[in-house]
Amino acid sequence: GENVEQHPSTLSVQEGDSAVIKCTYSDSASNYFPWYKQELGKGPQLIIDIRSNVGEKKDQRIAVTLNKTAKHFSLHITETQPEDSAVYFCAATTNQAGTALIFGKGTTLSVSS
Amino acid sequence: DAGVIQSPRHEVTEMGQEVTLRCKPISGHNSLFWYRQTMMRGLELLIYFNNNVPIDDSGMPEDRFSAKMPNASFSTLKIQPSEPRDSAVYFCASSLARTGDDEQFFGPGTRLTVL
Numbered sequence: 001g002e003n004v005e006q007h008p009s010t011l012s013v014q015e016g017d018s019a020v021i022k023c024t025y026s027d028s029a030s031n032y033f034p035w036y037k038q039e040l041g042k043g044p045q046l047i048i049d050i051r052s053n054v055g056e057k058k059d060q061r062i063a064v065t066l067n068k069t070a071k072h073f074s075l076h077i078t079e080t081q082p083e084d085s086a087v088y089f090c091a092a093t094t095n096q097a098g099t100a101l102i103f104g105k106g107t108t109l110s111v112s113s
Numbered sequence: 114d115a116g117v118i119q120s121p122r123h124e125v126t127e128m129g130q131e132v133t134l135r136c137k138p139i140s141g142h143n144s145l146f147w148y149r150q151t152m153m154r155g156l157e158l159l160i161y162f163n164n165n166v167p168i169d170d171s172g173m174p175e176d177r178f179s180a181k182m183p184n185a186s187f188s189t190l191k192i193q194p195s196e197p198r199d200s201a202v203y204f205c206a207s208s209l210a211r212t213g214d215d216e217q218f219f220g221p222g223t224r225l226t227v228l
Contacts, residue, residue, distance in 0.1 A: 031214070043117075043206070043220055043222055044156070044217075046217070049216070051214075089155075089156060093213040093214055094214065096212065097163075098168050099212070099213050100161055100169055101158070102158075103155060103156045105155040106155055
C-alpha cells in the first residue's frame with residue numbers, strides 16, 4: 001500500500017520568509033496529491049492539490065510542485081504571515097475506486113513576527 | 114450547508130464503557146471517512162463508506178471498534194469496551210466523489226478521553 005513520508009516535522013520561520021515542506025510517496029500509481037492545513041482545535045482543511053498531469057500549481061502565496069519520477073512533492077509558502085502558523089499535512093492517493101487518501105505525519109509551522 | 118457535524122465535541126469516559134461518536138456528512142456527499150488523530154500516529158484512516166457501504170475498514174484497530182452508516186445523512190463510530198489507549202481526536206469527513214481523489218471536508222472532531 002501507499003506510504004507517505006513528510007519532512008520536516010517542525011518548521012520555524014520569521015514573518016516574510018518562505019517555508020518549504022517536502023513529501024515522498026511510495027506507490028507509483030498515486031496521481032492525486034492534496035495539502036491540508038489544520039489550525040488549533042479544528043479539522044484539516046484543503047488548501048491546494050495537484051494531479052499527476054501537471055508539475056506545478058500556484059494559488060497566491062502557496063504553490064505545490066510534483067516530481068513523479070522521484071516520487072516527491074513539495075509545498076511552498078512565500079511571504080509567510082503569523083496566520084500561516086498551523087499543522088500542514090500532505091497526502092497521496094489514486095483515482096481508483098476503493099483507494100483511500102494516505103496522509104503524512106504533518107509539519108508544525110510556526111511563523112514569528 | 115453547515116458543513117460536517119460531529120457530536121459530541123468532547124467525551125470523557127471510564128475504561129470499559131461504551132462510547133458512540135456521531136457524524137452528519139454534508140448533504141449530497143457520497144463518501145464518508147472516519148479518522149483518528151494522535152500525536153504519536155498522526156492522522157489515521159479507520160474506515161470509509163461509499164454510498165453508505167463500507168469500502169475499506171482495514172484501519173479499524175480491533176473488534177472493539179465498529180462503524181455504521183444506516184443512511185446517507187448519519188454515521189456512528191462505536192468503541193466497546195473503551196480503553197485508555199483509545200484516547201484521541203476522532204474526525205469524520207465527507208466528500209462528493211466516490212473515489213479518493215477529491216476534497217474531503219472535515220468536521221470539528223470529537224476529543225475522546227478514556228480514564
